[in-house]
Amino acid sequence: MEAKIVPSDIEISQASPLQPIADIAEAAGILKEEMIPYGENKLKVKDVRERLQDQKDGNYVVVTAINPTPLGEGKSTTLVGLSQALGAHLDKKVFTCMRQPSQGPTFGIKGGAAGGGYSQVIPMEEFNLHLTGDIHAITAANNLCAAAIDARMFHESTQKDSPLFNRLCPKGKDGKRSFVPVMLKRLKKLGIDKEDPDELTDEEKKRFARLDIDPDTITWQRVLDTNDRMLRKITVGQGVAEKGRTRETGFDITVASEIMAVLALTTSLQDMRERLGNMVVAHSKAGDPITTDDLGLGGALTVLMKDAIWPTLMQTIEKTPVFVHAGPFANIAHGNSSVICDQMALKLVGEDGYVVTEAGFGSDIGFEKFCNIKCKYSGLKPNCAVLVVTIRALKSHGGASKVTPGKSIPKEYSEENLDFVREGAKIMQKHIENVGKFGIPCVVCLNKFTSDFDSEIELVLQIAKESGAFDAQLSNHWADGGAGAVDLANSVISACESTKEENKFNFLYKSDASIVEKMETIAREIYGADGIEIEEEAKKQIEVYTKNGWDSLPICMAKTHLSLTSDPSKKGVQSGFKIPIKSIRASVGAGFLYPLCGDIMTIPGLPTRPGFYDVDIDIDTGKIQGLF
Amino acid sequence: MEAKIVPSDIEISQASPLQPIADIAEAAGILKEEMIPYGENKLKVKDVRERLQDQKDGNYVVVTAINPTPLGEGKSTTLVGLSQALGAHLDKKVFTCMRQPSQGPTFGIKGGAAGGGYSQVIPMEEFNLHLTGDIHAITAANNLCAAAIDARMFHESTQKDSPLFNRLCPKGKDGKRSFVPVMLKRLKKLGIDKEDPDELTDEEKKRFARLDIDPDTITWQRVLDTNDRMLRKITVGQGVAEKGRTRETGFDITVASEIMAVLALTTSLQDMRERLGNMVVAHSKAGDPITTDDLGLGGALTVLMKDAIWPTLMQTIEKTPVFVHAGPFANIAHGNSSVICDQMALKLVGEDGYVVTEAGFGSDIGFEKFCNIKCKYSGLKPNCAVLVVTIRALKSHGGASKVTPGKSIPKEYSEENLDFVREGAKIMQKHIENVGKFGIPCVVCLNKFTSDFDSEIELVLQIAKESGAFDAQLSNHWADGGAGAVDLANSVISACESTKEENKFNFLYKSDASIVEKMETIAREIYGADGIEIEEEAKKQIEVYTKNGWDSLPICMAKTHLSLTSDPSKKGVQSGFKIPIKSIRASVGAGFLYPLCGDIMTIPGLPTRPGFYDVDIDIDTGKIQGLF
Incomplete structure (x- = not known):
């Protein structure tokens, strides 16, 4: 058990010295004339792709996770920690590409989205509020x-x-x-x-x-x-x-x-x-x-969106560069940061550098869409996926009681229990398998919590390595920053090197497959379902959409992220189930169809005691207080 | 009649060379560490008032107008033209303080709000869209x-x-x-x-x-x-x-x-x-x-608004500095730019400088509220008011047919007609009188249109001078920029000098007058009404608000700007009418009560062919096309 006391995210953020953002940009190879300043700590970066067109792309690393608990398992924190390790400890050129978080939930019950502990994008207040107005x-x-x-x-x-x-x-x-x-x-x-x-x-x-x-x-x-x-x-x-x-x-x-x-x-x-x-x-x-x-x-x-098209540059606590750009829903949309920021970052880091990006929710949702939607439109191939797991999430899939936001975490999660962990690890194995289906190596990152036991950690790493992961590492970047993720970073470097000769990345389905075939493929291969059940409304829509010529579009399943099935209460790896397709909507401009596999909530509410009660401003210093 | 061809506002704006905004700021006496950059053409300015507390305030000029036609009479254009004359032609330190326009109407039928012709804030696209996100x-x-x-x-x-x-x-x-x-x-x-x-x-x-x-x-x-x-x-x-x-x-x-x-x-x-x-x-x-x-x-x-509190700096075509800050409705709110930007600007220009600010609608609305509400809270005293009149508006008050947005302007407005002008000038006289009630000199600015006749112009200037105006000038800043407003600027300088020894500015009513007394005073003194008619709902509200202690707040009449009465179709100076008080609302945080004197539309709609049809982006240059 860890004894180190880690202050709140906002305390760490406000105590971290900031480099002038123009210096961060310059160090990242961005020219003065490509910078559009927004205050002292943020700037937008104009297109660098044409200038750097002869530059080879860097290594492209995507961070995903197993199905999380509703509290989240520290995927963004891992993204930042890994980047800090690569850039500040292993001296690699690195860029972190992150989604811009929705501001609404900032005042509800959600935590921040800038990472956490000593692996954060700073200033986290600016990251979470307004940003550059996109x-x-x-x-x-x-x-x-x-x-x-x-x-x-x-x-x-x-x-x-x-x-x-x-x-x-x-x-x-x-x-x-x-x-x-x-x-x-x-x-x-x-x-x-x-x-x-x-x-x-x-x-x-x-x-x-x-x-x-x-x-x-x-x-x-x-x-x-x-x-x-x-x-x-x-x-x-x-x-x-x-x-x-x-x-x-x-x-x-x-x-x-x-x-x-x-x-x-x-x-x-x-x-x-x-x-x-x-x-x-x-x-x-x-x-x-x-x-x-x-x-x-x-x-x-387009006129209203013309400034939004360029990514915002910020910095991590360890002064590595971060692009924050776009943050689509991961259910009714594809849940990944922008194609443009990844493309720009890959040119900026160059052949020996690393771009670490994040896909929303678990490998069944954001990562599948990263591959089949985002990479389809970007033409990019990832070199490696990092799969974030936590003992907490494994226990929740292995039989421990339900975790509910706003309530205290059940006792089982702070007690050693190898049975829960072993049973829960089956879902990790399924997610490792999912990554493998796209032809790229999977590095498992066990994100350390203070409540983890050594025996539990050992068991998870062992199972991961035996289940086809390229490697598996314990990582303690929340408490230790980049230094806590050096082992993880070294595994990621090795994984990327293994794809240098031949990158076997592949899509899961062909564009010319029918709408039904595509949905079937995702349900069977990724969720482990027996297939899909198409309801009447959806059947009619398939007919119309096919007539409209939209059947060539990729599929963006709107499914719960809390389970591999469409039922959020079903934990672990399930079998003998089908995925209901209630209806299908078309995002023709964005370029995908999104089947609704259950009720998807598209605007959250405020709890009885919203987070805004804690938020205020220090009149003398102008500093924000109480934001996470 | 004028033969000069003036291009569209956006063409002029895009053809005008921009000074780096940091240079404009520096020339205006703003320190590097007080600048918060937002791109190349805008920056926010942090508080300068403490640093300059020993500096005496500059001259404070407020621009108002007679009741306009629905097309507007070029008040913002005059504001900018006058500033350009003072700063770029008469070598005075000057600051223009403007309201940020609502973005919504930009895509409806309204014109831009950055001024027009050769008297504009540039880039007008950035002025009209998003600005700095306030x-x-x-x-x-x-x-x-x-x-x-x-x-x-x-x-x-x-x-x-x-x-x-x-x-x-x-x-x-x-x-x-x-x-x-x-x-x-x-x-x-x-x-x-x-x-x-x-x-x-x-x-x-x-x-x-x-x-x-x-x-x-x-x-x-x-x-x-x-x-x-x-x-x-x-x-x-x-x-x-x-x-x-x-x-x-x-x-x-x-x-x-x-x-x-x-x-x-x-x-x-x-x-x-x-x-x-x-x-x-x-x-x-x-x-x-x-x-x-x-x-x-x-x-x-407050946390959400903490960046919005500082004004945005932009520039005019003639490179004088402009603060853009806040843009409240002029009916259900007070219709003036911010107190903070005026206070900062007055310190920055210093004792011999000029701050030119604008009050929404005519002297019956925005100017009255400027005096009784804005100056009450700012503690500032204006030195002079500029009253903008146009032959077009005078004719509309003098008997010419109705002017309707989106339709072509009736022929009477392009034909010489001294009778319409003479009859219409009565409303100018009433507005000159209104300014006088606040104890400050009134300079009439006849904003030149290409359809004006010399005889009409002469008549208006003569009547203005005979009716108590400090001075009256023809001004052609729309076509000629600051050079066209030099005479106006010289009159403004003289008017300000006349108040140097003693500024007799006064409020129209005392804070401790009752709600009814305040409304009565405004209706009688400013609108020329016989009084007010208080409806049942309003009577109950007066009782509640007085009980709550809100009767000490100033009054913000929500009345049509198209007439001195509460009926927009009633042109010219009317008599024998009362102002209905249908109900009264309270903006207790802002600090005023607003009686509703008619139906006030608080969200506009889109016409059959909205302005957005013309708006697009040049893919190669990224330039905006078709915005006004």
Whole structure:
């Protein structure tokens, strides 16, 4: 048992000396003219990929985990600790790529997302709050889109064809009507090969002007970066001026917006413009998909997102560089930081360097999507995966009582119990197997907790090594920073070297497999299920989506992260189960379909005593108090 | 008639060479360590007031206008043009203080808010979009408060007294319960002089834990910086997990949030912490006001707003410095930029310098509130007011047809018509009189339009000078930049000099006048009304607010800006009318009461063809296209 006393995350963060962020950037090979400063401790970095196009990519390491307890198992902490070990102790060029956390839960019950203990991104307050405004930009863009959908339906319902068309294409100062570029895109989609509004027939004018959205098909929700449970389901349009045009809809938390997924998967400004114009928000009454560019929105959304496209640079406690960029949900989206930050970081570290990135939740969710979605769009191949396990999570899968956030942890977790650990280790074996299915080496990191027993640690490491892991290491970076993760880092270096001659990374399924085949493959291979059960609604959607040509998109399963099955209460490795596919939604702009395998909560609530009670500011120093 | 061709605002802005913003700051006397950079063209400036406390304040000039047409009469353009004349042509130290515009209307039908033509703040795209995130911070803070209100009501409704209290004050690691500081404030308010939770009686625990909010009294709305008309009135809480706890409420646009008014009126971090904790969001069923600190929120709101408290520095086309800071609504709030930016600017320019600030809408609204609300809290005295008039607005008050946004301007406005102008000039006379009531000189600025006739111009200037204006000047800063406003600037300098020996600035009413007396005074003196008509709801509120001790607060009339009366269609100077007081709301944190004198729209909508159709990005250069 560990005796060292580790202060709170915010105390450690505020006590850690900060290097001027421009120095961190310069040391990382970023040029002055590529830096966009945001205060003293953060800067955005403009594109470096063209300048460094002849540079070979560095080693690409992805950090994943077994199915965690609801408290989390220190994946971000491991990510940072490993980076600190590589950069500050083993003298490697290194970049950490992290997701930007949602601000809403900061005031609820969640802990911070900047890592923890002596493995943190600092200042953690700035990491957790506002950052450089990317999530705020997504809120603005997402909600402009929502307002545009409802406003368009309203105006179409109150206007006849001719005035509607004339208002959309008003006369200019020269007395002539004209189409703006985004309108030409819609005309092309409708098969109308004309560029002069006056040449359209009345029928063509009507087809152009009337999106004729079927309200029941609208999939676009409004968003806020706030834990506001009352907005889960609402009725809008009850004002007098809206003349009874009410509609049932809801809010998601901002990071669940498709625009966040677009930001995370886009590769360039041009690519982002296309994706933001191709998002499908509804279908017309005739069954045609309605896109953001049909609404005339793609350009404006891109303008709102133009600064968000570049990653934010911060630093770890041990002064290694960190890119913070994008943070999509890991269930209804793919749960990984941005393609752009990984690509930029791989060029910046160069051939002998290391980029350590993180995939949300366990290997069944974020890592599978990292491989099949993120790497598909980035064209990158990881060299190694780090699988984070904790004795706590293994015990929870091995028969110990349930762990509940906000309640004290049951006694079994602080008592030696090799039976729980041995039984729970089966799920680790399954996750090692999952990594292997993608053709890359798996290094197991046992993230040390003060409640662990030596006998338990020994058992886990032994089982991991016997189960196909490339290596397995105990790591104590939470208490000791990078120094605590040097063994882990050396194993990661060896694992990466083993792929240098030939990187056998592979996708799990082919793009041209059917939607059903892809879902089946993930369920059987990754979750260990007997297959899937497709409900009626989903069947109809598969038909429509296949007709629309969306069957070539990868699949983003929206499943609980707390179990390999779709039932969060089912711990350990299960067999004889199927994965229900209740319905399937399409993020066409981001570029994936997401089947719903259960109820997914897309906006959290506040508990009776929210975290904000503890948060205040020191009036004299301006320092934030009580944030984690 | 003018022949010069002036390009679009965005073309002028993008063609104007930018000085590095740090150079602008340095020239303005700001130290390196006071600058917080945000990209290359913006920076935030930390407090300079303590460092410059021995410096005398500069001249303080406020720009107001007559009641405008719905198209606006170029008040911001005049503000910038006058500043450019003072700084770049007359070699005075100058600072322009502007409101941050709401981003939502940028994509609707409104023009930009950065000025126009050759009198602009640049880059206007950055001015109009995101800026340095202050409005986004307000959205986050406002909605955390909204979520907290509903979540608290939900949890109170599902829990008995004892578990509710115990959850609010959970046992720490030492097994003991404790109060956090914000809870002690509530205890004090309740008259419970105890610091140990275990010492409270059951009755005291209940009083502490149950806010017992009466849902019908909730005045706190959610906000978004989006033109979303469907959110004006909504029903929330329709999700299954919310168990039927639905409630009718609505969204305002973010700049209508009380937190925006707090930002604009606060004088320091400590003062902001107090105001953000004192905001009254509802009343209990027993009739007691419920504050944000009763909800435990004041600290968290301050933390969310801690960067927003410092103004953003930008530059005009002629490289004079501009503070952009806060932009409260001018009807349900006071419509002026921040106290802090004016105070900082007055110190930075020093005794011989000029700070030019702008008050929203006409002298009946923004200017009256500038004097009676903003100057009350800042302790500052203006030296001179500039009253912006246009021939267009005078004609609209003098009998010409109605001007409607989005439609072409009626022919009468481009034809010489001295009768319309002479009749319309009566409203100018009333506004000159209004300025005089506050004891400061009024300089009339006739903002030149290309459609003006020399005879019309001459008439207006003559009437202005005969009606008590200190001076009246034609100004052509839109087409000619600062050079076009040199005469105006010289008149402003003379006017300020005239107040140097004795500044006779005075408030219109005393703090200890009753709520009714204050409203009466404003209606009679400023609007020229015969008095006010108080409706039943307002009468009850006056009683409650007076009982709460809020009658000492200044009054912020929520009246249309398009008329001196409460009816926007009534042009010119009217007589024999009364101002209806339908109801009165209280912004206790910001520090004013706002009587509603008509229907005030607090979130705009999108037209059939929103401005976003024109907005796109040049993929190669990254430049924004089509924004105004």
